[in-house]
Amino acid sequence: MTGSSPAVRRLSDWDHDKLLTLADEYGTPLYVLDENRVRANYRRFTKAFPDAHVMYAAKTHTGRAVLSTLLDAGADIECAARGELQRAIDAGADPNTVQYTAVNPPDIDLSYAADLGTDNPGLTITAGAQDTFDRLAERGYNGRVAIRVNPGIGTGHHEKVATGKDAKFGIPADRVPEVAAAVAEQFDLVGVHAHVGSGVLHDDLDDHCRAIESIAAIARDVEAETGPLEFVDIGGGFGVPYREETEPLEMDTVSERVRAAVGDIDATLKLEPGRYIVxxxxxxxxxxxxxxxxxxxxxxxxxxxxxxxxxxxxxxxxxxxxxxxxxxxxxxxxxxxxxxxxxxxxxxxxxxxxxxxxxxxxxxxxxxxxxxxxxxxxxxxxxxxxxxxxxxxxxxxxxxxxxxxxxxxxx
Structure with a gap:
């Protein structure tokens, strides 16, 4: 199951004799994970974005085997919940390299992240509501933060994953500069973040890049208000072909289009692939x-x-x-x-x-x-x-x- 690393792996590419042996030995139903394929997918993605900071979106698969494999390959981890933070650290992640992207975080989650960030000043907490920033301040946290923005454009394979236009996620674009000015007075504002959808393939790229253009424009507005940002995080969302007749993304082409959509900005581009990797x-x-x-x-x-x-x-x-x-x-x-x-x-x-x-x-x-x-x-x-x-x-x-x-x- 090693060999070359095509852009997509079909079921016919797996070693059937090996699979039957595993089914007999361990019973069914059985999940079978190929760690070499995880590494290959991560290498292909990072090769397409050599100057970007790539973080694996842990919510996709938090299994210790996946997290450890990616940490060994050089990936950092993005987490969306307290349990994911703990699991990433247990798998060997340095808390100073982790990003926590809070979505309506429960008190226990936010307190854990604030304490972790206070003890590990490299950790970044992303929030998508002014209320979340207020709750962080109430906990005495004044460290690294990013603002999650809502660009009003959602993409992906299903309406339930088109987060870029869902009011649940992020601060509306027209309010971001005002919120950024207030946040910068209380915290170390280091970035702008958005995730516009999941399972993005060829037909979704135009909308996806329009959303990225919007995110980059918002980031420029924030920089005009508060000063230079460390990063602009456009999330993940890059899909894989589930259907046999669907062609995989050509990541070099995707990279060119993403870079063009981001345009002229000094901040580091950050991406959070999940589905594409595993x-x-x-x-x-x-x-x-x-x-x-x-x-x-x-x-x-x-x-x-x-x-x-x-x-x-x-x-x-x-x-x-x-x-x-x-x-x-x-x-x-x-x-x-x-x-x-x-x-x-x-x-x-x-x-x-x-x-x-x-x-x-x-x-x-x-x-x-x-x-x-x-x-x-x-x-x-x-x-x-x-x-x-x-x-x-x-x-x-x-x-x-x-x-x-x-x-x-x-x-």
Whole structure:
């Protein structure tokens, strides 16, 4: 699974014999993470943006194996919650290199970040509301901060991730200079931040670059009000092709367009890729337990569910599916679903898959981004194990939960 590093990794590129061995050894459903692919994706991204400061967006996948792999590769970490800050530090991140991007932070989160920043003056706290800055001041914090702005333009694969036009995120563009002037009097204002959406591909680039132009213009207005900024952070959002027919982004071209959109500014460009780094570095293995033929559909029941991967139910997201036990048996149109008692527990409908039979192992691709992060215990299902591959070696990086784990917090 090493070899070259194409811009996208399809399910057919994985070593099927290796995957079947892992399914037999560790059971299913099973998350399989390829650490080499994580490194390769990070190297490709940083090569496209050699002068930028690249921070991995931890919310995409906070697994220790992912965080440690990226820290070893030289990445810094951006966190959106207290737990992510703690997990990044536990994985080896220097708190002075971490950025905390607060979105309506609970008191416990904000107090943790303020204390951490006071003890580690290199940490940066990003806030998207005047109220959050007031709460930081109440806690005695006067360190490094950035202002999250709302450019009024959202992009991405689904309306639920188009954060750039959602009032929940950031300070409206027309109010930013006024807020910046007040913030600069109380804190060390070092940057402007925005994240306009997620899953950006070719058709979204025009809107994405328009949003970046707006962010850069806001940053120039802030500099005119308060003086030079250290960085302008345009977030992440760069997508990967989930569908087989979609071409991957050409990152050198993307870099040129982003630089042109940013324009003339002395501040360092900061980016926070997440999905681009980990999406195609992980898949889910699931075993067929039921085959049912009806007049309307051939239904294939598997042991993975929306508790394993909720994105299809939550975002109507497409994930490629491949029969790794028998990839050449001949395609048939099937619906694949799990054991949860809801019609939402479906990975695909009327999808051509090499004819699945009971005990076959299917792979569900592009599960690295918001896969395990959104895994849950619906129907009292223990969450799956996760195995990391590194070249010819593999190891369990997250054990399979038991029913005792599911119930252990109950009194």
């Amino acid at each position: 999406a195609d570095a992980e898949l889910i293995l699931t075993r067929v337990n039921t085959r049912k033929e009806t007049e309307s559909a051939t239904v294939i029941g598997v042991d993975a569910s929306l508790a394993t991967l909720i994105r299809p139910a939550m975002f109507d997201a497409y994930h490629p599916i491949r029969n790794v036990s028998a990839p050449d048996r001949g395609d048939e149109s099937v619906s694949v679903g799990g054991p949860c008692c809801t019609s939402a527990d479906v990975f695909c409908t009327d999808r051509p898959v090499s004819q699945p039979e009971r005990t076959d192992v299917l792979a569900v691709g592009n599960a690295g981004a918001y896969g395990y992060e959104l895994a849950n215990q619906f129907h009292s299902q223990p969450r799956p194990a996760e195995v990391a591959i590194d070249g010819d070696d593999h190891r369990v990086v997250r054990r399979r939960e038991t029913l005792a784990d599911v119930t252990k917090l109950e009194q």
